[in-house]
Amino acid sequence: MRVTVLAGGTGGTKLAHGFALLEDAVDLSIAANVGDDTEIHGLVVSPDVDTLLYTLSGLVDRERGWGIAGDTMSAHAQFERLGEPTWFTVGDADLATHVHRTRRLRHGDRLTDVVGDMAVSLGIRARVLPATDDRHRTIVETDVGALAFQEYFVRLRQQPVVRAVRYDGVGQPTPEVLEAIASADLVVIGPSNPIVSIEPILVLPGVREAVAAVRARTVAVSPIVAGRALKGPADRMLESLGHEVSALGVARLYADIVEHFVVDEADADLAPRIEEELGLAVEVLPTVMRTDDDRRRLAAALVALA
Ligand code: GDP
Numbered sequence: 001m002r003v004t005v006l007a008g009g010t011g012g013t014k015l016a017h018g019f020a021l022l023e024d025a026v027d028l029s030i031a032a033n034v035g036d037d038t039e040i041h042g043l044v045v046s047p048d049v050d051t052l053l054y055t056l057s058g059l060v061d062r063e064r065g066w067g068i069a070g071d072t073m074s075a076h077a078q079f080e081r082l083g084e085p086t087w088f089t090v091g092d093a094d095l096a097t098h099v100h101r102t103r104r105l106r107h108g109d110r111l112t113d114v115v116g117d118m119a120v121s122l123g124i125r126a127r128v129l130p131a132t133d134d135r136h137r138t139i140v141e142t143d144v145g146a147l148a149f150q151e152y153f154v155r156l157r158q159q160p161v162v163r164a165v166r167y168d169g170v171g172q173p174t175p176e177v178l179e180a181i182a183s184a185d186l187v188v189i190g191p192s193n194p195i196v197s198i199e200p201i202l203v204l205p206g207v208r209e210a211v212a213a214v215r216a217r218t219v220a221v222s223p224i225v226a227g228r229a230l231k232g233p234a235d236r237m238l239e240s241l242g243h244e245v246s247a248l249g250v251a252r253l254y255a256d257i258v259e260h261f262v263v264d265e266a267d268a269d270l271a272p273r274i275e276e277e278l279g280l281a282v283e284v285l286p287t288v289m290r291t292d293d294d295r296r297r298l299a300a301a302l303v304a305l306a
Contacts (some may be wrong), residue, residue, distance in 0.1 A: 001025065001026055001027065001030070001185045001186060001303060002026075002027045002182040002183060002184045002185045002292075003019050003026050003027070003028050003151045003184060003185065003186045003187075003188060003302075003303070004028075004029045004030070004031060004180040004181055004186070004187050004188070005019060005028070005029070005030045005031070005053065005187075005188045005190050005191040005194055006030075006031045006187070006188070006190055006192075006198055006201050006202075006211075007030050007031070007032055007048070008032075008033045008036075008048050008052035008190070008192030008193055008196075008197025008198065009034065009036070009047055009048035009052070009065075009066065009192075009195070009197070010051070010065055010192065010194045010232065011190055011191035011193075011223045011230070011231075011289075012030075012033075012190025012191065012192035012197060012198075013051050013052050013055050013190075013222075014055070014191075014289040014295050014299060015030070015188065015191060015289065015295065015299060016030045016052060016055075016056070016126070016190065017055050017056060017292075017295050018244045018289065018292075018294075018295030018296050018297070018298050018299030018300075019126075019188075019299040019303075020124075020126050021124070021292060021295060021299065022296065022299055022300060022303065023207040023297040025155055025303065028126035028127070028296045029123070029126065029127040029176075030052060030126055030127065030128050031129050031130060031131050031177045031180060031181070031201055032048050032049045032050065032052055032128060032129060032130055032131060032198075032201075033048045033131060033197045033198070033200050033201055033292070034046060034048065034130045034132060034136060034171075034200070035136060035137060035138035035167065035196065035197075035200030036048050036138065036150065036153070036196075037049075037136075037137060037293060038088075038137070038148065038150045039151070040088045040090060040098070041079060041084060041098075042102075043095075043098035043099060043101075044098065044101055044102045044105055045088070045090075045098050045127060046101065046111070046115075046130065047066065047150075048067070048197070049115055049130055050066075050097060051065070051066050051095075052128050053115070053118055053119060053122055053124065054066070054067070054068055054126060055130070056119070056122075056124045056126055057119075057122035057123055057124050058068050058258065059093075059122070061153065063230070065228070067089070067091055067094055068091055068093045068094055069091055069112055071091030071094055072091065072093075073089075073091060073092065074087060074092055074094075074176070075090065075091075075092050075095050076090060076091070076161050080129075082131060085290060087154060087155045088150060088154050088155070088282050094104045096268060097118070100114075101114055101115075101118070101176070102117070102119070103223060104255050110133045110174075111130045111133045112129060112130055112133055112174050112176055115128050115129070115130055116129075117214065120131070127176070127180065129174065129176050129177050129180060130174070131171070131173060131174070131177055131200070131201040131204055131207070132171030132172060132173055132174060132177075132204055133171075133174055134170075134171035134172055135168065135169035135171065136167055136168075136169050136170070136171030136200065136204065137149065137167065137168040137169060138165060138168075138200050138233065138289070139165070139166050139168050139233040140152045140160070140162045140164075140165055140196070141162070141163045141164040141165070141166065141168065141262055142160035142161055142162055142163060142183050143160055143163065144156075144160045147160065148168075149196065149306070153233075158232065158233040158236070161236075161240050162195075162233075162236075162237050162241065163240065163241075164241075165195060165196060165199070165241075166217075167200065167203065168179055171204050172204065172205060173201075173204040173205065173206060173207050173210075175221060177201075177204075177207070178206060178207070178210050181210045181211055182210060182213070182214065184214065184217070185217060185306060186217055186218075186219070186302065186303065186305075186306040187211060187214055187217060187218040188218075188219055188220075188221075188302060189211075189219070189220035189221065189254060189257075189258065189287070190221060191219070191221040191223035191287060192223055193223060193229075193232060193233075193234040193236070193237070194223065194234065194253050194254070195234065195237045195238065195241065196237065196248055202257070202299070208216035208257060209255045211242070212256060212257045213257050213260075215256075215257055215258055216259050217259075217306060218242060218257065218258045218259060218260065219258060219259075219260035219261065219283075219302060219305065219306075220250070220251070220254045220258045220260075220261050220262070221251065221262040221287055221298075221302075222247035222250050222261070222262060222264065222267065222287065223248070223253070223262050224238070224245060224246055224247050224250050224252070225247075225265070225266050225267065225287065225288060226266040227245055228245075230288065238250075246270060247261075247263040247264070247267045247270050247274065248270050248273055248274050248277070251263075251274045251278055251280060251282075252277075252278065255278040255279075255280060258280065259280060259281060260280065260281045260282075260283065260305065261274055261278075261280045261281070261282050261283070261300070262282070262283045262284075262285050262287060263282060263283075263284055263285075263287075264284075264285070264286065264287040264288065265284055265285065265286050267284075268284045270282075271284055281303075283305060285298060285301050286298070290303060
């Protein structure tokens with residue numbers, strides 16, 4: 001079965017990994033958010049793509065959910081001595097990823113090809129597809145002014161209140177991403193931050209329409225469980241942008257492009273409301289993915305739905 005997952009770097013990545021763990025049963029493509037991309041030490045850093053690459057290859061630091069397990073920090077210490085800003089942590093092995101990507105991009109290669117080759121080098125079978133090869137950076141308007149995404153997320157630890165989101169650069173989706181959506185037997189909007197992980201993918205011209213065109217075989221999984229984000233600022237962002245902080249609030253954002261919606265067992269009471277108000281087919285499943293088994297089981301349940 002061909003499955004395409006739209007994903008950010010935490011919830012969506014864990015679910016994408018669940019599909020990868022189903023091995024031959026699933027031919028997996030992942031459309032990855034690149035709105036978080038930035039330059040650090042003059043290098044192009046693509047945090048969500050890298051978390052996907054590190055997770056699917058088994059290199060990831062499971063504790064943190066990002067970076068490479070056991071990575072050392074010699075370069076970080078030297079950057080510090082040299083007076084470079086070090087609020088964005090780059091481990092030594094991680095640095096090699098950024099040097100490699102930056103060298104190839106400067107050579108004129110597409111990000112899609114660079115990431116595709118990296119995935120092969122790391123032994124990943126899934127297609128990891130950056131949503132766009134163009135500059136498409138998320139800017140958050142906050143109570144302390146407009147901030148580049150990583151300034152908000154890492155340097156200021158998501159403390160500013162988000163009032164609006166816009167993009168630096170108008171990217172075009174890649175043909176690979178549009179094809180992966182159109183040809184999938186199952187499209188999954190992963191349990192990622194709807195505002196700054198999924199929307200930056202959907203906002204690319206034609207992507208929302210491409211998903212809507214296959215909405216009968218599209219399912220979204222709620223990243224909000226029992227009224228809270230399991231990690232990160234999604235709950236606070238939904239609130240400050242005027243959305244209800246619940247699985248229902250998330251379902252409203254996707255109601256025009258999905259027919260199926262998954263809420264966690266903790267939110268079973270919301271299922272009838274989502275069905276009545278939005279006309280979606282709601283499935284109640286355990287969605288909190290702590291172990292590989294949790295990831296595999298949720299992915300298998302979604303495959304069974306399709
Ligand atoms: P980012 O790129 O690191 O911001 O990560 P994502 O946007 O992919 O993921 C952040 C969202 O994932 C948060 O809203 C979390 O609530 C959600 N999330 C993280 N882990 C899980 C999980 O195991 N299950 C569900 N349902 N949501 C999760």
